[in-house]
Amino acid sequence: MGSVAVDTEDEAQVSSSLENTEIERSKVGIMRALVEREDPSAKELDDLMIRRFLRARELDIEKGSSLLLKYLNWRREFVPNGSISPSEIPNDLAQNKLFMQGVDKMGRPIVTVFGGRHRPSQGSLEEFKRFMVFSLDKICSRMPPGQEKFLCIGDFEGWGYTSSDIRGYLAALSILQDFYPERLGKLFIVHVPYLFMSAWKAVYPFIDKKTKKKIIFVEDKNLTSTLLADIDESQLAETYGGKLPIVPIQDC
Structure with missing residues (x-):
């Protein structure tokens, strides 16, 4: 029965x-x-x-x-020409802050962002917006058949006042939520300095509830084990204990 x-x-x-x-x-x-x-x-x-x-x-x-x-x-x-050209975002590309390589256990492409390398003073808000669109278009184009989301590791090691960019963060958030909805699968935020939390508190109220559920802060002591729960060692970046070299987004 x-x-x-x-x-x-x-x-x-x-x-x-x-x-x-x-x-x-x-x-x-x-x-x-x-x-x-x-x-x-x-x-x-x-x-x-x-x-x-x-x-x-x-x-x-x-x-x-x-x-x-x-x-x-x-x-x-x-994006009147259909895509953003690297020539339109020279300052942001030169900062070498966004990489893409490998897939997680669900087949989602892995993106690594080094927030401490962001230098808003070396570019403009409009260029940063173009950089976001360039990157998101590149990420979406590299998704395997049947996959619609990506996994992101936001690494804030070395982040300080020279990297702080509330206007840029809000612009990036707006682009992601309004124009690339249901693309972010999970976001790990790692190597978080105390200073970063003041910027986080300014941005957090603008994050929609669905996106908030996808964000995970990871303590340094649990970093490798947490990432390996979602990513095979062969697909994880070397800098996090894996075996894969990461590739700048413009070279993907």
Whole structure:
């Protein structure tokens, strides 16, 4: 009798999951029609992209459509040529602060950001925004089939006042949340100096609740073991006890 009960419960869960999938698929179709009516260029978007914007707004079709239309308008204005060229972001690339190499155990590309190398005084806010778009486009283009998210290690070793950039952080957060929703899978924040927490407190209120759940602060003593729980040693950067050399984002 117990076995039958478990099987019935499993069947109910599968049925519920399939029903939810059908509801989501239906909502994607409705959202596509609404967005295409307002902006015909949306016809070029695949269903996965529409689904990410829908999920970012808790499956609310109206809110998801509004966010997607906002994205399409922003993309035309901010990236008129379709992509950001390295020649448009020379100062940020020269800081050698963002790397990409390997995948985690779920197949998500691994991105490593060295926040202590960021020098806002050596560039401009607009260039940093372009750098963010350049990097996120590069990350998304390197996702394996069936994968939509990436894992990020934010390393703040050496971070100080010369790296502090509240306006830049807020701009980066806005770009990630509004224009690349449902792309971040997990963010490990490591080697955190005490000074950084003042900047974190300024940014934290602007992080949406879904993103907050993906952020994990890691103590130095638990660093390697924590990362190895999500990343095989063969895919983890050498600097964190793994075997993989990391590659600057512009060379990926």
